[in-house]
Amino acid sequence: MNGVDFWPPSTLEVVFLLLGLVAVGSALLVVTTRQLVHAALWLVVCFGALAGCYLVLTAEFVAWVQVLIYVGAVVVLLLFGIMLTRAPIGRSDDLDSGNRVVAAVVAVATAGVLVGVVVGGFQHAYAELRPGAGSAEELGASIFRNWVLPFEALSVLLLAALIGAIVLSRTDIKGRR
């Protein structure tokens, strides 16, 4: 242990753990709720809490991108999907398949293995938080100096995905006969 005890936790750690609790709790509600639209709305809470976690971890830019893209775009897209597939708006009791018990067993086993491994592997690791380490300036410099090629490849991928989505969802495009 390099000088930093687990108890008492610092204020930042308490804030982080509360946000993490909100994130995990709302994630549980996402996968257990009986109403489709509520699942999407709980997803907003989960992503918002995760953005707060990123802020506590000094990753400001990632936090705002998370708010813009996940809360702003992905959830709206999912809500569009719910509306367009004419899902029932109220309670529906057939959202879960028959293998809930098996799924719960697998999930608990996954959680046990992962938590055991990370607690065993990183119990002495301590990250010194340095404000400004994840600011837009630092990240922008990093992306456009060292990560330009993956960035450009991703823009092409995003374009291809958008064109693919348009082609898949339009009905008046027919294949060549």
Add this chain to the structure above:
Amino acid sequence: MHVVYPAVVAALLFSVGVYGVLARRNTILVLMSVELMLNAVNLNLVAFDVWLRDVLHSGQVLTLFVIVIAAAEVGIGLAIVLAVFRTRKAIELDRLRELGEP
């Protein structure tokens, strides 16, 4: 900040996503659970980037890339779900059993 805290939160979030993928019937709910798993990975990437003080900021840059890929994945996934709904009038996963032409 102890690295254990974000790592444990991410592990729990990932397991919740695993449960959602396995237990849900509705395809859109499965897509939401996949998003939860991707977010767990993102939290890990950010936490380890902060811990290791990477000069290239690979953790946070990869987080941004994962967010972009997740957006692309949701777009394509929903387009496929809509196409399936249009042809079969159902998006329940356990009713989509046959692989060939109906």
